[in-house]
Amino acid sequence: MPGADSTPHHINDFVIKIGTVNGTGSASANTLLMKALFRMGIPVTGKNLFPSNIQGLPTWYEIRANHSGYNARTGRVDMMVAMNAQTYQQDLAEVSPGGYLIYDSSWPRDGQLAREDVHLIGIPLADMVNRHFAPARVRILMKNIAYVGALCALMDIDGDVVRGLIEETFAAKKKLIEPNMQAIALGHDYAREHFECPLPVRAEAMNGTNDHILIDGNQAAALGCLYAGATVGAWYPITPSTSLMDAFESLCKRYRTDPDSGEKRYCVIQAEDELAAAGMVVGASWAGARAFTPTSGPGISLMGEFIGFAYYTEIPAVFFDVQRVGPSTGMPTRTQQCDLMATAYCSHGDTRHPVLLPADPRECFELSVAAFDLADQLQTPVFVLSDLDIGMNDWMVPKLTWDDDYRPERGKILSAEELEELEAFHRFDDVDGDGIPYRTLPGSHRKGAYFVRGSGHNRLGGYTEDASEYQEVVDRLLTKWETARGMVPAPVSIDSGHHTDIGIIAYGSSHGAVVEALDQLAGNGIHANYLRLRAFPFSDEVHEFLDNHATVFVVEQNRDGQMRSLLKLETDVDPGKLVSILHYNGLPIPSDAVSKRIRNHIRKEAVA
Amino acid sequence: MSFIRKPKVEWAGQRRNPLGLTIRDYEGGMSTLCAGCGHDSVTAALVQAFWELSIKPEQVIKMSGIGCSSKTPAYFLSGAHGFNSVHGRMPSVATGALAAHRDLIAVGISGDGDSLSIGMGQFAHAVRRNLNLLYIIENNGVYGLTKGQFSASADPGSKSKAGIENRQQAIDPVAAAISLGGSFAARSFSGDKQQLVPLIKAGLAHPGCAVLDVISPCVTFNDHEGSTKSYAWTRENHESVTSADLVEPAEAIEANYEEGEELPVRLHDDSVIRFRKLEADYDPGDRAHALEYLERHRAEGKVVTGLLYLDQDLPEFHQLSGTARQPLRDTGFEHLNPGADALETLQEKMR
Numbered sequence: 001m002p003g004a005d006s007t008p009h010h011i012n013d014f015v016i017k018i019g020t021v022n023g024t025g026s027a028s029a030n031t032l033l034m035k036a037l038f039r040m041g042i043p044v045t046g047k048n049l050f051p052s053n054i055q056g057l058p059t060w061y062e063i064r065a066n067h068s069g070y071n072a073r074t075g076r077v078d079m080m081v082a083m084n085a086q087t088y089q090q091d092l093a094e095v096s097p098g099g100y101l102i103y104d105s106s107w108p109r110d111g112q113l114a115r116e117d118v119h120l121i122g123i124p125l126a127d128m129v130n131r132h133f134a135p136a137r138v139r140i141l142m143k144n145i146a147y148v149g150a151l152c153a154l155m156d157i158d159g160d161v162v163r164g165l166i167e168e169t170f171a172a173k174k175k176l177i178e179p180n181m182q183a184i185a186l187g188h189d190y191a192r193e194h195f196e197c198p199l200p201v202r203a204e205a206m207n208g209t210n211d212h213i214l215i216d217g218n219q220a221a222a223l224g225c226l227y228a229g230a231t232v233g234a235w236y237p238i239t240p241s242t243s244l245m246d247a248f249e250s251l252c253k254r255y256r257t258d259p260d261s262g263e264k265r266y267c268v269i270q271a272e273d274e275l276a277a278a279g280m281v282v283g284a285s286w287a288g289a290r291a292f293t294p295t296s297g298p299g300i301s302l303m304g305e306f307i308g309f310a311y312y313t314e315i316p317a318v319f320f321d322v323q324r325v326g327p328s329t330g331m332p333t334r335t336q337q338c339d340l341m342a343t344a345y346c347s348h349g350d351t352r353h354p355v356l357l358p359a360d361p362r363e364c365f366e367l368s369v370a371a372f373d374l375a376d377q378l379q380t381p382v383f384v385l386s387d388l389d390i391g392m393n394d395w396m397v398p399k400l401t402w403d404d405d406y407r408p409e410r411g412k413i414l415s416a417e418e419l420e421e422l423e424a425f426h427r428f429d430d431v432d433g434d435g436i437p438y439r440t441l442p443g444s445h446r447k448g449a450y451f452v453r454g455s456g457h458n459r460l461g462g463y464t465e466d467a468s469e470y471q472e473v474v475d476r477l478l479t480k481w482e483t484a485r486g487m488v489p490a491p492v493s494i495d496s497g498h499h500t501d502i503g504i505i506a507y508g509s510s511h512g513a514v515v516e517a518l519d520q521l522a523g524n525g526i527h528a529n530y531l532r533l534r535a536f537p538f539s540d541e542v543h544e545f546l547d548n549h550a551t552v553f554v555v556e557q558n559r560d561g562q563m564r565s566l567l568k569l570e571t572d573v574d575p576g577k578l579v580s581i582l583h584y585n586g587l588p589i590p591s592d593a594v595s596k597r598i599r600n601h602i603r604k605e606a607v608a
Numbered sequence: 609m610s611f612i613r614k615p616k617v618e619w620a621g622q623r624r625n626p627l628g629l630t631i632r633d634y635e636g637g638m639s640t641l642c643a644g645c646g647h648d649s650v651t652a653a654l655v656q657a658f659w660e661l662s663i664k665p666e667q668v669i670k671m672s673g674i675g676c677s678s679k680t681p682a683y684f685l686s687g688a689h690g691f692n693s694v695h696g697r698m699p700s701v702a703t704g705a706l707a708a709h710r711d712l713i714a715v716g717i718s719g720d721g722d723s724l725s726i727g728m729g730q731f732a733h734a735v736r737r738n739l740n741l742l743y744i745i746e747n748n749g750v751y752g753l754t755k756g757q758f759s760a761s762a763d764p765g766s767k768s769k770a771g772i773e774n775r776q777q778a779i780d781p782v783a784a785a786i787s788l789g790g791s792f793a794a795r796s797f798s799g800d801k802q803q804l805v806p807l808i809k810a811g812l813a814h815p816g817c818a819v820l821d822v823i824s825p826c827v828t829f830n831d832h833e834g835s836t837k838s839y840a841w842t843r844e845n846h847e848s849v850t851s852a853d854l855v856e857p858a859e860a861i862e863a864n865y866e867e868g869e870e871l872p873v874r875l876h877d878d879s880v881i882r883f884r885k886l887e888a889d890y891d892p893g894d895r896a897h898a899l900e901y902l903e904r905h906r907a908e909g910k911v912v913t914g915l916l917y918l919d920q921d922l923p924e925f926h927q928l929s930g931t932a933r934q935p936l937r938d939t940g941f942e943h944l945n946p947g948a949d950a951l952e953t954l955q956e957k958m959r
Contacts, residue, residue, distance in 0.1 A: 039959070213958035227951070229944040231936040232707045234700075255946040263932040265939050267707040272733040276700040279693065279730070283704025286691065287669070287712065288937040291704060305694050399955055402948040408941060441937070442689035442705070443712050446666040451682060451690035463682075 009200040012042050012067040014078040016151070019091045020144070021084050023055030029144035030061040032165055033151060034394060037065050038214055039161045041206045045071040046394035047588060052239070052333045058087045067208060071395065072513035073590040078201045079155070081147050089113050100199060102150060121195060123150050128186045133179060142183040149187025156198035158205065159188065211399050217390035220361035221320060222247035223400065224368025225292055226255065229408050232291035234269040234280035236299065239332045240388040241322035244294035274299040278306035281317045286452065288441040290372050290408065292318035297326045297339045300346060307381050308347025309454045314428070314437065316375035316411070323387040325586045334586030335388035337508055337557040343383040344536050344566060350474065354484050355383045355536040359511035360390060362397035367534070370489055373409040378484050379439060389509040389588040412438040416445040425450070427461035428473060435480030481537060488535035491542055494518065498527035503549030507533040507563060509588060510555050516591035517598065524599060528553070533563070538570055546573040553598055555581040557589050625662040634659045636683040641676060646798035646824030647746045651683045653801050654715070657808040658685060668713045669705055673698040673727060676753055677719030677746035696727025699734035702741050709935040710926050713812065714740065720747045720761035724779045731781070735790040735817050739925045742811040742818045745781050748826035749837035756829040767834030782916055783902050785819040786895055791922040792818035793898070794915045797846050798825070799839060803913060806852035810873045810881040810915065816924040823911060842911055849890050849901070850883045850914035871918065883915050892918045
């Protein structure tokens with residue numbers, strides 16, 4: 001075993017990975033650990049790498065602490081907690097040279113799979129908790145808390161912070177506080193007595209998390225729906241979007257239930273399938289409510305018919321696609337950015353839809369609100385394209401803020417009074433020349449009555465199979481698309497501060513990896529300007545960025561370079577200058593996957 | 609039926625309902641269905657029922673899917689919002705619309721193709737949720753718009769126009785609705801306006817999903833010998849189990865009600881539909897008996913019509929959901945958005 005001297009010091013810059021068995025209650029221990037680091041002021045992120053299974057299969061949680069705030073995966077593991085005997089070999093192999101592996105030495109593993117370049121720390125976790133706790137379930141749970149205790153000693157994590165968190169967590173179940181405290185002490189004391197504490201990989205209080213929160217994207221998106229005033233949510237359970245509706249319903253129970261009567265100012269419907277969920281959203285939006293559905297790729301496929309219908313009949317609707325790995329059922333609990341094309345052009349016929357691309361939970365909140373406004377203003381389906389990494393993982397983001405002066409942008413809805421004044425109402429008349437007609441809500445005024453039809457209709461709303469009347473409507477929808485271009489959230493650019501003709505384009509959950517890669521590249525003397533896309537259709541800034549750079553790397557998490565394809569289709573960029581940097585194995589993209597490949601490409605170009 | 613639209617002419621002495629509207633005010637666009645189509649008779653019955661009930665057209669939403677039947681909403685109540693959705697998925701759109709605005713009066717018009725094949729799932733779940741919707745199935749046993757294929761309601765042994773015999777079992781929407789836990793299941797015949805109009809009124813008045821299966825012969829593809837959904841067959845074999853008429857609210861309703869013989873259905877305006885039993889032993893409140901009765905008559909080749917099952921106490925969709933009395937669509941934003949302070953408090957737990 002190498003001495004501590006051979007281990008590089010990692011203060012507030014490390015990756016802890018915990019391997020456990022799905023269903024053994026490790027999630028609360030891991031949350032406790034991450035929150036403790038966060039409360040010490042150290043920027044952190046936590047990623048679940050879990051199986052599509054309820055109990056029994058291996059699962060991992062990976063915490064990255066980084067004083068500079070980098071939040072992407074690194075490919076490094078400085079501290080592995082190997083709690084699953086079945087993956088011990090794999091877990092040990094993953095530890096970075098000079099790193100540490102904590103294992104449960106209740107079952108000695110002497111000589112088994114040892115690595116010379118890794119420090120092995122055996123703690124008899126099962127033995128300790130079995131001596132202290134009687135009920136079987138408690139023993140399993142406390143074993144997890146005990147490794148947190150050991151890490152507190154080994155990594156110098158503030159014990160007061162941990163104890164404070166336990167008190168807060170179990171404020172409503174006070175009898176659980178004591179066993180948790182004991183388990184922390186068990187792990188902590190054992191580590192203290194048997195190992196040199198703290199290790200070179202350690203935490204140190206700093207000031208990097210003020211005004212930040214820990215939140216996942218689905219929770220944040222649900223908050224967005226609540227704050228935007230959505231009242232109808234219809235859905236069919238699907239990983240990884242399920243927790244979005246769970247969160248919305250729980251928020252509504254808290255904020256939208258009349259305390260006296262118990263009446264609900266919301267309606268959440270668990271539909272019989274995704275087709276019905278889409279129909280309910282379309283029906284509710286048509287009748288004037290703000291309505292949404294959360295789903296994932298397979299759900300989008302099923303909703304396609306209604307999405308095309310809503311596009312052509314110009315009914316607002318908000319669809320959250322929390323992407324998972326495709327094609328087909330793919331890997332339901334792994335992440336990808338693979339539904340971009342499927343959403344941008346979803347459905348039969350000539351259809352295209354605004355797609356918003358949040359990069360983290362904070363943007364899930366903000367862009368959810370924007371999605372409802374856009375859907376109403378444009379009278380069309382709008383997608384919020386999140387993914388499992390954003391939706392289900394724990395992110396540190398600046399606190400969400402809200403302006404109480406906000407009022408929903410409901411778009412062109414004619415009131416009963418306005419209808420009274422009007423000589424006649426025609427549903428699809430482009431009165432303002434922006435491609436967006438006026439609509440009326442059922443039940444408001446007799447003069448506003450019109451007939452919604454997915455079949456050919458003319459400017460006035462009447463049925464038609466007339467060539468020119470049909471074409472007039474679909475051409476006007478293109479005018480609306482041009483209007484949308486100027487309304488969607490603008491991209492965010494990071495200028496390198498150097499004269500460079502290298503550009504990088506990315507979106508969504510690839511952002512963190514790109515930000516870190518930019519610094520890594522700069523360290524190698526490669527400077528690139530970065531444009532983070534936040535929406536389709538592409539606004540003028542995107543066209544300018546493409547024009548201004550000789551080489552544009554397009555970073556995304558799918559096999560076929562879907563954003564690169566979309567840029568080729570929707571702009572007049574020379575395809576030769578778009579270079580794909582792709583990552584699509586189901587795990588969140590690491591930063592070096594970006595920087596290495598860009599470096600290699602530039603080197604090759606230089607040699608050529 | 610294609611015809612030249614009659615101009616609306618006002619004349620003295622026209623009958624008007626309490627809203628001051630004539631029956632012509634409840635008409636819609638010109639029908640483009642085949643001459644003699646049963647669906648046009650259903651349209652006429654709807655016009656009559658809405659007019660008689662004095663429902664404001666703008667309070668009504670007319671929902672449909674795809675198919676000949678689904679064109680019907682275009683032909684009545686031009687002052688109401690209409691929604692011709694996608695094939696078989698009318699119930700979900702109606703569910704969403706009613707979730708947003710519970711006070712809208714919703715009528716869904718579907719067909720046997722639309723509801724019993726592609727839309728069977730949505731039909732079942734609208735019934736299961738007891739959505740406050742009059743769900744009319746214009747049932748002709750055939751796909752008209754795609755020219756004559758059997759539908760799921762075609763009886764085994766019945767023949768297509770091309771002479772092919774159907775060998776698969778038929779789905780009976782009334783039996784299905786009762787089995788699914790529906791609260792109102794009725795059947796009628798498009799050629800029997802006397803029975804159909806009161807049933808439509810009762811369905812509109814019923815707080816929940818009122819399934820009304822109307823045998824509505826397709827004159828082009830299913831009105832031949834060998835069909836069990838033709839005019840001739842239905843006239844010959846339909847058997848009323850109940851009959852109905854309307855009692856205006858002004859009358860002393862209770863006095864007209866004789867227990868054991870009649871079933872009163874109270875409407876939203878306090879008028880009452882009286883159902884008189886033609887069969888002494890028929891109890892529309894007995895689910896098991898209703899199913900047994902339907903099955904017994906089906907085996908004899910009889911088309912049983914009337915109100916076949918009713919449960920007035922089953923909570924409808926909004927009662928089940930606990931939704932606010934005020935339509936969600938009309939709820940002020942201040943009641944929906946918890947505000948900046950709440951967001952701040954909520955985030956304390958996220959630190």
